[in-house]
Amino acid sequence: MAIPKVMGTELEYGITVKGDPDFDPISSCVLLVNAYREDHAGEILWDYDQENPLADARGFQVDGEKYTPNQQENIARNKTLVNGARYYVDHAHPEYSSPEVTNVRDLVIHEKAGERVLEISRREANALLPDGAYMLLYKNNSDRKGNSYGSHENYLMDRRTSFKQIVEHLMPFFVTRQVYAGAGKVGSENRSHPCDYQISQRADFFETEVALDTMVKRPIINTRDEPHADREKYRRLHVIVGDANLSEYTIFLRNGATALVLSMIEDGAITRNLSLRDPVRAIKDASHDPSCTVELQLESGKRMTAVEIQKLYLEMALQYSSTRSLDPITKDVLRKWEHVLGALERDPMELEQQIDWVMKRAMIEGFMQRKSLDWDSPQVQMLDLQYHDLRPDKGLYYLLERQGRAERIVTDEEIQAAIVEPPVDTRAYFRGMCLKKYGPAVFGVNWDSISFSADDEPIKRILMAEPLKGSKVHVEELLQSSRTAAELVKNLRA
Amino acid sequence: MEIDITARPARRHVGTGDASLRPIFGAAESQQKKVPKRGGDDDGGKGEEGGQKLAKKGKELKEEMDALVDEIDEVLEENAEEFVKNYVQRGGE
Numbered sequence: 035m036a037i038p039k040v041m042g043t044e045l046e047y048g049i050t051v052k053g054d055p056d057f058d059p060i061s062s063c064v065l066l067v068n069a070y071r072e073d074h075a076g077e078i079l080w081d082y083d084q085e086n087p088l089a090d091a092r093g094f095q096v097d098g099e100k101y102t103p104n105q106q107e108n109i110a111r112n113k114t115l116v117n118g119a120r121y122y123v124d125h126a127h128p129e130y131s132s133p134e135v136t137n138v139r140d141l142v143i144h145e146k147a148g149e150r151v152l153e154i155s156r157r158e159a160n161a162l163l164p165d166g167a168y169m170l171l172y173k174n175n176s177d178r179k180g181n182s183y184g185s186h187e188n189y190l191m192d193r194r195t196s197f198k199q200i201v202e203h204l205m206p207f208f209v210t211r212q213v214y215a216g217a218g219k220v221g222s223e224n225r226s227h228p229c230d231y232q233i234s235q236r237a238d239f240f241e242t243e244v245a246l247d248t249m250v251k252r253p254i255i256n257t258r259d260e261p262h263a264d265r266e267k268y269r270r271l272h273v274i275v276g277d278a279n280l281s282e283y284t285i286f287l288r289n290g291a292t293a294l295v296l297s298m299i300e301d302g303a304i305t306r307n308l309s310l311r312d313p314v315r316a317i318k319d320a321s322h323d324p325s326c327t328v329e330l331q332l333e334s335g336k337r338m339t340a341v342e343i344q345k346l347y348l349e350m351a352l353q354y355s356s357t358r359s360l361d362p363i364t365k366d367v368l369r370k371w372e373h374v375l376g377a378l379e380r381d382p383m384e385l386e387q388q389i390d391w392v393m394k395r396a397m398i399e400g401f402m403q404r405k406s407l408d409w410d411s412p413q414v415q416m417l418d419l420q421y422h423d424l425r426p427d428k429g430l431y432y433l434l435e436r437q438g439r440a441e442r443i444v445t446d447e448e449i450q451a452a453i454v455e456p457p458v459d460t461r462a463y464f465r466g467m468c469l470k471k472y473g474p475a476v477f478g479v480n481w482d483s484i485s486f487s488a489d490d491e492p493i494k495r496i497l498m499a500e501p502l503k504g505s506k507v508h509v510e511e512l513l514q515s516s517r518t519a520a521e522l523v524k525n526l527r528a
Numbered sequence: 529m530e531i532d533i534t535a536r537p538a539r540r541h542v543g544t545g546d547a548s549l550r551p552i553f554g555a556a557e558s559q560q561k562k563v564p565k566r567g568g569d570d571d572g573g574k575g576e577e578g579g580q581k582l583a584k585k586g587k588e589l590k591e592e593m594d595a596l597v598d599e600i601d602e603v604l605e606e607n608a609e610e611f612v613k614n615y616v617q618r619g620g621e
Contacts, residue, residue, distance in 0.1 A: 126618035183620030248621035400593040412609035
């Protein structure tokens with residue numbers, strides 16, 4: 035029986051400062067992240083002791099130096115938020131890792147809340163920049179000059195499912211899900227074939243099928259084996275193949291369909307062999323074809339379009355679901371998945387209010403037509419970039435949303451609340467509530483631990499190896515009965 | 529796990545010190561304009577009457593697109609060529 039798909043997303047944002055000839059991305063990221071103030075505002079370390087990004091899911095440990103910053107640098111680069119998220123500086127990008135959630139509706143809420151956290155910090159940071167300089171942030175994946183930054187998804191999986199099985203059943207799914215999960219891009223890069231417009235921001239950057247790296251020779255399936263939970267029971271599938279999406283509908287379907295397929299893999303419900311002959315080539319071929327009609331070569335010798343392959347996954351998902359009682363959110367995922375694949379087969383442009391790459395394309399083509407521009411025009415490239423701009427008044431996705439041209443999944447009220455409220459049904463609740471209640475006593479945090487330094491006593495680290503424990507149901511009473519962090523630790527021991 | 533989304537209690541708003549952000553972000557769904565979906569149920573019918581309907585619908589779509597283009601024009605960055613040329617990032621992940 036598949037385990038609950040606890041999940042989250044990690045978004046690296048593009049950053050630039052206008053009007054500052056000395057713009058440096060790293061110091062701008064530090065400025066940005068530190069401009070965000072929450073009431074607890076303690077100096078909290080990110081607990082690197084618990085991390086091991088060099089463990090490979092295929093069963094080995096890769097040589098290399100683990101990054102551990104000194105204490106001052108650690109505090110300057112890492113913020114843990116009261117909503118359970120981690121907001122930090124990753125290389126030369128600001129990154130927002132959402133708190134763990136149990137369903138895709140909450141995932142949309144928390145990913146969108148992340149956009150607002152970044153925008154709030156951007157405004158605060160602007161006040162600290164020299165006169166005439168201002169910062170801009172983009173929720174995208176490429177500068178269109180060959181440099182890419184990631185949008186990663188994480189899904190909790192059962193350790194008993196072999197990684198080999200995951201790779202085999204997931205590869206064709208990951209190559210083809212871009213038809214509804216792509217964020218769209220004008221042109222190509224990274225020595226890929228020239229094109230006017232393509233479905234995915236990222237496809238041009240994948241160079242290998244399976245590997246541990248994320249920065250060079252990017253793999254379609256990443257093997258990082260860092261569960262941030264009980265190693266014996268769980269793995270965390272670290273998905274790096276996705277695009278940064280703005281559309282709520284797209285985020286919902288992207289994670290919803292993926293979570294469902296992962297459950298099916300755990301339950302042995304992928305009954306077809308859809309292996310592709312050359313996944314690295316296929317991911318680019320599919321991306322470079324906004325008509326969604328190009329046929330990909332399967333190992334079996336058959337040829338199928340990306341949409342046809344997705345329809346077979348959907349068919350298996352419908353069969354899988356027919357023998358189970360489904361929650362309303364999963365039912366909605368199936369309905370939307372079916373609707374979208376049908377539309378993609380008839381005419382992808384039907385999805386101009388649902389799917390990012392189609393929304394962007396419809397907007398650009400409308401503009402091009404009116405202004406008699408072509409795909410090489412700088413204004414067209416500007417439209418592409420500005421679709422991802424986080425400023426509510428300038429970002430073109432937000433403009434479409436205001437115009438009623440973006441189908442919503444959640445409400446503004448829910449997103450606004452999630453800036454300061456953790457999800458209630460995972461350990462993120464405990465993390466967030468501890469920060470709210472005992473902020474100054476919190477010493478360090480990681481996904482699966484929180485440590486306190488109270489009353490001159492030695493530091494106490496509380497381990498949270500079960501992502502579903504620490505929920506409101508589990509700990510509300512404990513938190514209510516513990517006035518201080520010292521009492522909390524005492525009560526936990528009792 | 530069964531999650532009943534309709535039974536969820538409304539989340540309380542807690543100030544973030546950025547109340548000014550709300551009006552811009554806060555395009556509540558009820559205030560959004562509704563744009564008809566392309567390829568919707570109404571395909572304009574058939575015959576002469578249908579042809580007129582289609583023409584009318586086409587005209588409406590064009591007017592909507594014109595309005596959108598005007599709005600984009602107002603916010604699109606000037607000096608696009610310079611702007612996109614200068615947008616350079618370091619690789620990440």
